[in-house]
Amino acid sequence: MISSIKTICKHTVHPFPARMAPTIVWDSLKKYGRKQLTILDPMAGSGTTLVVARSKGHIAYGVDRDPLAVIIARTWCGDVNKEKLLSKATEVLERAQKTAKVLTSKSAYPCCADDETKNFVRYWFDLRNRKQLAGLSKHISLVRDQNLRIFLWTAFSRMIITKKYGVSLAMDVSHSRPHRVCNKAPVTAFEIFIKAAEKIVKGNPFSGVKHKQPKAKIVCGDSRKLDYKDNFFDLVITSPPYLNAIDYLRGHRLSLVWMKNSIVKLRKLRATNIGAESKGVAPEESHIMNAVEEAGDVESLPNRERGFLIRYALDMDSVCCEIARVIKPGGNVIFVTGDSTLKGVFIKNSQVIKRLSEHHGLELATMEERDLPDKHRYLPPPSNTGAGKQLQVRMHKEVILTMRKAS
Ligand SMILES: C[S@@+](CC[C@H](N)C(=O)[O-])C[C@H]1O[C@@H](n2cnc3c(N)ncnc32)[C@H](O)[C@@H]1O
Structure with a gap:
């Protein structure tokens, strides 16, 4: 078994913006001792959750909609001679x-x-x-x-x-x-x-030696509609996209076009990704609009940006519903998230996720804040003066939200 987190932190197989800190996963897993867990990251990105989970001998499952993220995660978590x-x-x-x-x-x-x-x-x-x-x-x-x-x-x-x-x-x-x-x-x-x-x-931390750890299973899919049975996972650890943050596919297109993906296909994928700048219409379900209202000073947002926030809440509602379905009773769901600014308005993504997952039967276990190093930021920094300065302080934090499904 790989004994040190340093091995994983030191090298990666491919650049990936706003990668999650491997230590968050490592520290979370310490609490479970030696019990082998079945762990899911439904928005796996480069595969940080999965590589740490596998290295500790757990059974790791990952999903991402971006075909390049799936290739990177499979490479980071795979065995190679x-x-x-x-x-x-x-x-x-x-x-x-x-x-x-x-x-x-x-x-x-x-x-x-x-x-x-x-x-x-x-x-x-x-x-x-x-x-x-x-x-x-x-x-x-x-x-x-x-x-x-x-x-x-x-x-x-x-x-x-x-x-x-x-x-x-x-x-x-x-x-x-x-x-x-x-x-x-x-x-x-x-x-x-x-x-x-x-x-x-x-x-690749698994190269060179024959490893006994179960292989990670990583697929291209949508976290809004997961293809797993109810109550299947012991633990979910994920960092969802922020509202209005990194458009992963914009850069990834330069590689993906060489892998038989057309620009038309990639454009559709981008427009329907979570966090993309596309508008949603206010839904009838009151819990979604309640979560939107709690995100910040939503009244100050222009209609267009309000539409982005609604769309984000609609998408995250489907994600939370699916996660709540696939996690076992008593299981923990760890969301690692930060906050955004839209037209100068501070938006608490973490509050949106907390509210939506509560609606789907998860209870808040803990909520911690952690300083975010500059290179891990998900957004360009706001200006250095006035309100921008206040925002900078708030946006240098990321929130680790642990939710639990009742036993
Ligand atoms: C913040 S990144 C995850 C980073 C990851 N934790 C890591 O350490 O590399 C968010 C990921 O969510 C993915 N994503 C966005 N919408 C998705 C969806 N509907 N289903 C699955 N993945 C999605 C993006 O492609 C991106 O890779």
């Missing part, structure tokens, strides 16, 4: 180099891309990297071993989703707001592909 992975990466690279030689500016695109997707790819990638990425993506998709294929996709993606520069023409893709900054990328995919695969092996 270093030699096998690097040998497959070398084979893929050699084949891709041959393919790239015969590609032209008209054919250097992801497989089956439509016109809109091709325009997107032309905007974000220069021709040299288009050819190289087209070659690599073709040969990764032909790898038969599903586990190796997933690891290779993560290596592929981490060349694009980078903190500084990578193989696209953008900077800061990993913070989800990519900006096109050059006409020629400073590195090429063929130069850094093997290095990317090596970094993944380094970031």
Whole structure:
């Protein structure tokens, strides 16, 4: 068993904005001693809950709607044999180099891309990297071993989703707001592909040794409609998206288009994600509007932003209902969340989640606040003066809400 949280905190397999602190999961699990638990994260992101749960010998289940998050989480939580992975990466690279030689500016695109997707790819990638990425993506998709294929996709993606520069023409893709900054990328995919695969092996805490821990089960799905039986999980630990916060798919599109996802498909996914800027209509159920009213000074919000908040509460209501259904009686549900500002109005996401989960039969066990380091913030900071300064203080906190289903 992996004995130290340091192993998990030190490396990851792929950048992911607003990752949850692994220590929150680690400390929560300490309270359960050696009993093996069945644990769910229904909005798993990069898989922090799952990797910590698995490393402690628990049975971990994860769900996320973002296909790239699922690939990253499966890579972080999966087993890999270093030699096998690097040998497959070398084979893929050699084949891709041959393919790239015969590609032209008209054919250097992801497989089956439509016109809109091709325009997107032309905007974000220069021709040299288009050819190289087209070659690599073709040969990764032909790898038969599903586990190796997933690891290779993560290596592929981490060349694009980078903190500084990578193989696209953008900077800061990993913070989800990519900006096109050059006409020629400073590195090429063929130069850094093997290095990317090596970094993944380094970031995976289960690589190299045969592990006895049960494998994590991670699927693409929707936390508003979970595909699990009633009363199935001992524990849920999750950090839901904030209202109006990170638009994960905006940056992730740059990788996902190479994995046979069209821009149309990704646009639909983005618009229907929790926390997206799309409006909801006030529902008849009074508990949802009560939760909205308690979120803050809602009257001061313009109609459009009020609509976003209603939509967020509607979505989180479905999530809380599903979580309350799948957690065992007596089981804990830990929500790690922070607060948002909408048009200068402070919105208590944690209060919305607390109220909605109470409606679905969960009781408040504890509510703790924790300082949030700047690099873990989910939103750009508000201004440094006046009301902005007060908000800064409040938004540097995250709330750990533990709810319990009555036995
Ligand atoms: C704050 S992040 C989770 C970060 C994660 N705890 C980690 O440490 O990496 C929220 C996640 O919720 C996912 N999400 C948003 N709407 C969802 C939905 N309806 N069903 C499942 N996941 C969803 C997003 O794709 C994102 O990965």
